[in-house]
Amino acid sequence: GGFFRGLKRTFYVLAIGSLGTYAYFVYQGRHPPDQLPQDPTKKTIVVLGSGWGATSLLKNIDTEEYNVVVISPHNYFLFTPLLPSVTVGTLDGRSIVQPTRHTTRFKTREVKVYEADCEYVDPINKTVTFEDRSEVKGSVSKVTIPYDYLVYSVGTENQTFGIEGVKKHACFLKELSDAEKIRARLIDCVESAAIKGQSEEEIDRLLHMVVVGGGPTGIEYAAELRDFVESDLIRWYPEVANKLRVTLVEALPNILPMFSQTLIKYTESTFKENSIDILTKHMVKDVDERDVLVKTPSGEEKKIPYGLLVWAAGNTARPLTRQLMAALPEHQKNRRGLEVDDHMRLKGAEDSVFALGDATATHFAPTAQAASQQGAYLARVFNQLARLQVLEDKLAASKKAGADASELSGIERQIEKAAKIRPFKYSHQGSLAYIGSEKAIADIPLLGNNQIASGGVVTFMFWRSAYVSMLFSLRNRSLVAADWFKVFLFGRDVSRE
Numbered sequence: 001g002g003f004f005r006g007l008k009r010t011f012y013v014l015a016i017g018s019l020g021t022y023a024y025f026v027y028q029g030r031h032p033p034d035q036l037p038q039d040p041t042k043k044t045i046v047v048l049g050s051g052w053g054a055t056s057l058l059k060n061i062d063t064e065e066y067n068v069v070v071i072s073p074h075n076y077f078l079f080t081p082l083l084p085s086v087t088v089g090t091l092d093g094r095s096i097v098q099p100t101r102h103t104t105r106f107k108t109r110e111v112k113v114y115e116a117d118c119e120y121v122d123p124i125n126k127t128v129t130f131e132d133r134s135e136v137k138g139s140v141s142k143v144t145i146p147y148d149y150l151v152y153s154v155g156t157e158n159q160t161f162g163i164e165g166v167k168k169h170a171c172f173l174k175e176l177s178d179a180e181k182i183r184a185r186l187i188d189c190v191e192s193a194a195i196k197g198q199s200e201e202e203i204d205r206l207l208h209m210v211v212v213g214g215g216p217t218g219i220e221y222a223a224e225l226r227d228f229v230e231s232d233l234i235r236w237y238p239e240v241a242n243k244l245r246v247t248l249v250e251a252l253p254n255i256l257p258m259f260s261q262t263l264i265k266y267t268e269s270t271f272k273e274n275s276i277d278i279l280t281k282h283m284v285k286d287v288d289e290r291d292v293l294v295k296t297p298s299g300e301e302k303k304i305p306y307g308l309l310v311w312a313a314g315n316t317a318r319p320l321t322r323q324l325m326a327a328l329p330e331h332q333k334n335r336r337g338l339e340v341d342d343h344m345r346l347k348g349a350e351d352s353v354f355a356l357g358d359a360t361a362t363h364f365a366p367t368a369q370a371a372s373q374q375g376a377y378l379a380r381v382f383n384q385l386a387r388l389q390v391l392e393d394k395l396a397a398s399k400k401a402g403a404d405a406s407e408l409s410g411i412e413r414q415i416e417k418a419a420k421i422r423p424f425k426y427s428h429q430g431s432l433a434y435i436g437s438e439k440a441i442a443d444i445p446l447l448g449n450n451q452i453a454s455g456g457v458v459t460f461m462f463w464r465s466a467y468v469s470m471l472f473s474l475r476n477r478s479l480v481a482a483d484w485f486k487v488f489l490f491g492r493d494v495s496r497e
C-alpha cells in the first residue's frame with residue numbers, strides 16, 4: 001500500500017511539475033520583453049527571406065550590435081518537411097508555420113520585418129529595393145534601403161522547364177498555399193466524379209492523381225495521398241474512392257536517387273503494395289487541361305489523362321537570383337545558383353553579401369538541413385564580427401587613454417583570435433522520408449554508414465518524433481501534436497472551403 005501511495009504521489013508531483021513548466025513556457029512565448037531600439041551607429045544587416053536559412057540565422061544571431069531588417073513576401077517561417085501532410089488535411093497549415101515576429105520580437109534589439117518581395121539587389125552600391133505586392137497597399141509600397149551586410153536566402157522556385165501548361169494547370173508543393181490548393185482540388189475531383197451521370201471514362205480521368213517527380217517531395221506527397229484515400233475517402237465516398245488511382249512519373253531510371261538501392265527497393269515495394277504506379281524513364285513533355293504528355297522508354301509519346309496533377313520536378317534559381325548573378329558576371333557563372341566561398345560569402349561581393357540555402361550552388365544538397373546549418377553558422381560569424389568590433393573600439397579607446405603596452409598587446413591578442421573566422425562545415429544528420437502506411441525510410445550515418453529501412457509503428461513514431469523535435473517552437477509542437485490527435489480520433493476532414 002505504502003509503495004503505491006508513494007508512486008501515486010510521485011506521479012502527481014511529476015504531472016504538476018510538467019504542467020507548470022509547460023505553462024511557464026507558454027506564458028513566456030506570449031510575453032516578449034522590451035527591446036532596444038535600432039541604433040544608427042550600428043551596422044545594418046538586411047536578411048532576404050524567412051525560410052530555413054533566414055530563420056535559423058535570426059534564431060541564433062545576437063542583435064545587440066546590429067540593426068537587422070528582414071524582407072520576405074511571407075511574414076512567417078514554413079516548416080516544409082511537414083508540408084505534404086497539409087495536402088490531405090493530416091495537419092492544418094497554420095500548425096506548421098511560425099510568424100517571423102515570434103522569432104524577432106525575442107531579440108535584444110528591435111528587428112524590422114517587412115512583408116514584401118525584394119525586387120532588386122545592387123551589390124555595388126549595397127542597396128536593396130523591395131515592393132509590397134500583397135493585395136492591400138499603402139501610399140508607400142516600393143522602398144530602397146542601404147545595407148552593410150546582406151544575407152541572401154530567398155530559396156528557389158519550381159522548375160517547369162518552360163512548359164507553359166505546367167504553370168497553368170499543375171499544382172506545386174512548395175508554399176503553404178500550394179498544399180491548400182492541392183487539398184481543395186483533390187476533393188473537388190472526387191466530388192465531380194460523384195456527380196450523377198458522370199461517364200466511366202470521365203470518372204477515371206477525374207480520379208487519376210498524377211505526381212510528376214520521384215524526388216522526396218513527389219514520394220511523400222503520393223504517400224500522404226494514399227493514406228488519405230485508404231483511411232478516409234474510402235469511408236465517406238465508397239462509390240468512387242476505390243476507383244482513385246495514383247501514378248508517379250519519373251524521368252530517371254530510379255526514384256529517390258539520393259537514397260541507397262535498398263531504400264529505393266523498399267519504397268518501390270511499399271508503393272506497389274499500396275497500388276501506387278511508378279512510371280520510371282517517363283519524361284513529361286507537355287501538359288494541358290486534361291492530359292499529361294509523356295515520352296515513354298521506347299521513345300513514343302503517350303497521353304495520360306488526369307484529374308489532379310502535382311508537379312514536384314525540382315527547383316530552379318529565382319529571377320532575383322539570376323539578376324544578382326548578372327550584376328556580377330565575372331564571378332557568377334553557375335546556372336544552378338549563386339557561387340559562394342567556404343565562408344558563405346558571395347563571390348564578387350565577399351565583403352558584404354552572404355548567400356545560403358537553396359539559392360546557392362554548392363556541393364551540399366538543397367535541403368533544410370544544410371540551409372539551417374548555414375544560417376546558424378552565419379549567425380556565429382556575425383556574433384564574432386560584433387565581438388571583433390567591440391574589441392577594436394576598446395583598443396582605440398585604450399590607445400587614446402594612453403594605456404600601457406601590455407594592456408594594448410592583450411587586447412591585440414584577443415583581436416587576433418576573434419579575427420580568425422572558421423569556414424562553414426556541414427554535419428550530415430541523415431535523411432528521412434515518409435513513404436505511406438505508417439512506414440518511413442531513414443538514411444542515418446550512425447556508426448559508419450547505417451541505413452535503416454523499416455516500417456511499422458516504431459519507425460513511424462521515430463519519424464514523427466524527429467520532426468516534432470525539429471519544429472522551432474513549443475507552440476508549433478503543441479499544434480502539430482493536437483492535429484495528429486484530432487485525426488486519430490475523428491479522421492481527416494473531407495469538406496472543402
Ligand code: FAD
Binds near residue numbers: 050073
Ligand atoms: P526557403 O526555405 O525556401 O526560404 C526562402 C524564403 O525566401 C521564403 O521565406 C520566401 O518567402 C522568401 N522569398 C522568396 N522570394 C523572395 C524575394 N523576392 N524577396 C525576399 N524574400 C523572398 N529538406 C530537408 O532537409 N528535409 C526535409 O524533410 C525536407 N522536406 C521538404 C518537403 C517539401 C514539400 C519541400 C518543398 C522541401 C523540403 N525540404 C526538406 C527542402 C527544404 O525545404 C529546402 O531545402 C529549404 O527550404 C531551403 O531553405 P532556404 O532558406 O534556402 O529557402
Ligand code: NAI
Binds near residue numbers: 161212215284
Ligand atoms: P528533386 O530535384 O529531388 O526531384 C525531382 C525529380 O523530378 C527528379 O528525380 C527528376 O528526375 C524528376 N523530373 C524532372 N523533370 C521531369 C519530367 N519532365 N518528367 C518526369 N520527371 C521529371 O526535387 P524535390 O523532390 O522537390 O526535392 C528538392 C530538394 O528538397 C532535394 O534536395 C530533397 O532532398 C529535398 N527534400 C527532402 C525531403 C526529405 O528529406 N524528406 C522531402 C522533400 C524535399
